[in-house]
Amino acid sequence: MSTAVYFDNNGTTALDSRVLQAMLPYLSGQQGNATSRHIFGRAARNAIDQAREQVADAVGAHPSQVVFTGSGTEADNLAISGAANALAPGRIAVSSIEHPAVTRPADALVWRDWKVVKIASNRDGQVEKAALAAILEEKTDIVSVMLANNETGVIQDIASLGEIARQHKAFMHTDAVQALGKMNVDFVDLNVHAMSLSSHKINGPQGAGALILDKRIDIRPLLYGGGQEKGLRSGSENIAAIVGFGAACAFASREIQQRTTKLKMLRERLEQGLKQLDATIFGASTERLANTSFFAFAGIEGETLVMALDRQGFAVASGSACSSDSTEPSHVLLAMGVEADMARGAVRVSVGTHNTAEEIDLFLHALKNELSRLRKLTAVAV
Ligand code: PLP
Numbered sequence: 001m002s003t004a005v006y007f008d009n010n011g012t013t014a015l016d017s018r019v020l021q022a023m024l025p026y027l028s029g030q031q032g033n034a035t036s037r038h039i040f041g042r043a044a045r046n047a048i049d050q051a052r053e054q055v056a057d058a059v060g061a062h063p064s065q066v067v068f069t070g071s072g073t074e075a076d077n078l079a080i081s082g083a084a085n086a087l088a089p090g091r092i093a094v095s096s097i098e099h100p101a102v103t104r105p106a107d108a109l110v111w112r113d114w115k116v117v118k119i120a121s122n123r124d125g126q127v128e129k130a131a132l133a134a135i136l137e138e139k140t141d142i143v144s145v146m147l148a149n150n151e152t153g154v155i156q157d158i159a160s161l162g163e164i165a166r167q168h169k170a171f172m173h174t175d176a177v178q179a180l181g182k183m184n185v186d187f188v189d190l191n192v193h194a195m196s197l198s199s200h201k202i203n204g205p206q207g208a209g210a211l212i213l214d215k216r217i218d219i220r221p222l223l224y225g226g227g228q229e230k231g232l233r234s235g236s237e238n239i240a241a242i243v244g245f246g247a248a249c250a251f252a253s254r255e256i257q258q259r260t261t262k263l264k265m266l267r268e269r270l271e272q273g274l275k276q277l278d279a280t281i282f283g284a285s286t287e288r289l290a291n292t293s294f295f296a297f298a299g300i301e302g303e304t305l306v307m308a309l310d311r312q313g314f315a316v317a318s319g320s321a322c323s324s325d326s327t328e329p330s331h332v333l334l335a336m337g338v339e340a341d342m343a344r345g346a347v348r349v350s351v352g353t354h355n356t357a358e359e360i361d362l363f364l365h366a367l368k369n370e371l372s373r374l375r376k377l378t379a380v381a382v
Contacts (some may be wrong), residue, residue, distance in 0.1 A: 010350035051246025070223035072198030086219035089113035091139035125154035151294025152283035162191030181252035204248030273364035296345035
């Protein structure tokens, strides 16, 4: 295993060893299929039911509102395409800072005669109530605004936006994939009809997610088959991953206070150092997730800096980690009105609870050296 320092926890997180312990019995020996009626099947069903309760508990929902999926991406697709599948072609509004797991299924609705509109973000990375209200003056069927942004960490006032959507009788979805485990997330308080979650962002395994759904809402499945998850997501359940997701939710809820305190301390230490190096920190003047810092240095390419830092043993992301093979500037920063050149310089550090103050100090030291080396190279090239 590499000795590099991992600062990309919004990309994915390390599996908690306690979560692994909870999963192990479901990864070895004879496993049942949760739809079977025999003793092995019942054991699998019980394990899923317990995980369903743990996920529901973590977000103040009822277990019957949890639909397990294979990822956060699938939960987003189920919310957007599933809601649209139950409606005649209409109008969908998604914020301009959404993850592609929301924007792509929304954009794809155009092929089915839907109209897609983007809700603007302000310079702080926030979707203002007035912006949503203006869009909803025209009849709109589906609205999706994320709870916390994966790049900037900026948190939205979803409860108020949800209220506006309800007044206009629109189906309201929020992507809470990044928010879970890093802030309190309460399905009822958020005032939404559907909310997406993902296991691997909270030290659970990859390959599990959930859509939390108001049962009064009619959505249609994306996958048809054996009728698992009340017919909303057919396919034999990934029991070990679901059990791990449940355990990760239980630990995250229990430890949220101590986790966020530590994350905040690390992020503050990092940003004090970044300010001394004249970084521009995006979304810094508004409420953000405790662990996320998204910044840039004038004249320095984000991609180049990420590679230079990688060589120094620090794993950070440029722009959105989920599209790190793309050199396009971050659409989130462009939506916030950041100049394309500055946006191309963006680097994201997302700390995790395993990180230490010493790692932050070592990072700042390496960053300072790399910045001066890259600036010298640029000066020679000019
Ligand atoms: N939504 C947001 C905000 C994300 O950050 C991500 C992943 O980075 C996803 C959705 C997709 O989740 P998953 O990786 O579980 O498919």
